[in-house]
Amino acid sequence: MSRVAKALTARERAHIEITREIKAIARRQLGEHGPAALSLRAVGRELGMVSASGLYRYFPSRDALLTALIVDAYGSIGDAAEHAHAKLRTKDVFLRWVGIGHAVRDWAVANPHEYALIYGTPVPGYAAPVDTVAPGTRVPLLVGQLFAEAAAESDRLGELAAVPRRVHRALLPVLDTLPPGVPDDLLIRSLMAWTYLFGAVTFDVFGQRDFLGKGAAFFDHEIRRLGTMLGLAPPSS
């Protein structure tokens, strides 16, 4: 090797830059006709390419581009949640739950089409490859960690409930991926918080609750109440 590992040729830098640009254009076009209609030809046109065939230097197929967008979207919402979490000075799990909830919702409202790509109707005929699984677990893992911390504070969460055997059985595949010793009830509360959070955000982003206005007043209230019901609220209040 006659050159340092880090030095990129102009060609390589251009390749990276144009790949980024293709994804940015595709992201924008997602909103116009939906992911099912994401069109390489339209992206090529907007890029200023004479024909779409040049795009095959960057992505081997339309589905590969779609996969890249999905991975990016999971990364982006994961970053939003984790950065919001890291920025919070407080150690209080309840306030951090609320902060993460708003971060997720804010990202989704700002990027409705990317949100639809990962939490909306699956694109028919497109099978998500394995690469998209891990990035999708970041937000639920963050929520789970919150509950784990709450459990470590002896006065939060209250008594952990016992769980019917068939519910326990349904949880087994998840428990296998977690450090040993996680109580069923803790996992259930995390899953419920995750489910509620994305249920509310999906309703808001897809317009099912437009009658509640554009603000986040109701959302703020509902996630506080849910957090309280699930035992995240400080025991004093």
Added chain:
Amino acid sequence: MSRVAKALTARERAHIEITREIKAIARRQLGEHGPAALSLRAVGRELGMVSASGLYRYFPSRDALLTALIVDAYGSIGDAAEHAHAKLRTKDVFLRWVGIGHAVRDWAVANPHEYALIYGTPVPGYAAPVDTVAPGTRVPLLVGQLFAEAAAESDRLGELAAVPRRVHRALLPVLDTLPPGVPDDLLIRSLMAWTYLFGAVTFDVFGQRDFLGKGAAFFDHEIRRLGTMLGLAPPSS
């Protein structure tokens, strides 16, 4: 008028029957390529028509067919929930909540593409006309009635919480459509139950929680817990 109002000509009966058949075929095709790609030509082909132009005797445009499917889907899930509710012998609101929840989920799992049509990503470029609004309120209204009944039993629900002013303001448009005297907290609990129910069902139908297995064990558990947390459970338990 030389004939009785109810007597339909063969032509009229055929029209109704074929309209039904068109919708049935379109419903089936929804699953293959998604609502955005619903194709009049494909429906015509499956109907045995030589060209798609004959369909214009039944629907003035592709979007009109889509609207009919949406209205039907809301009707269908509304029927499923109301029938399940009516069949339950019990007066217990908690058991009825659980029954309605399962009815909604069962319908969604059995009809995933119709579910996606009404609760999934909005079809881009399609603006839902007013006709689709009212049928969409049946399930949430049913949930709301449950909470109203629970409130009438003095020992359920517990104390109704006071609500911050800006949350109250967000509720005003909804309160205006309801009989006067509905407490804010009652409406909030109904909205939260509705949000959780569809959040969970959407996750299950769209495959976001496949790791929990195919059964409804977790779902059954979570809606029971949610119902309990929201005050629907009998005070004894």
Added chain:
DNA sequence: TGTACATCAGTGAACGCGCGTTCACTGATGTAC
């Protein structure tokens, strides 16, 4: 009951459009000696 006319269902061609992907190619950039 029989006939003349109006209504409607479905045909088949056409308009104008869009798509993903392949392929042989030109010309520019990068590499090895």
Added chain:
DNA sequence: TGTACATCAGTGAACGCGCGTTCACTGATGTAC
């Protein structure tokens, strides 16, 4: 440093496909007298 060769980016044509909608039309069904 200079030259010969290999690699890569983008071109432009082509293949084979699909779409919604309009239009003039044929033939069957329904209606009024």
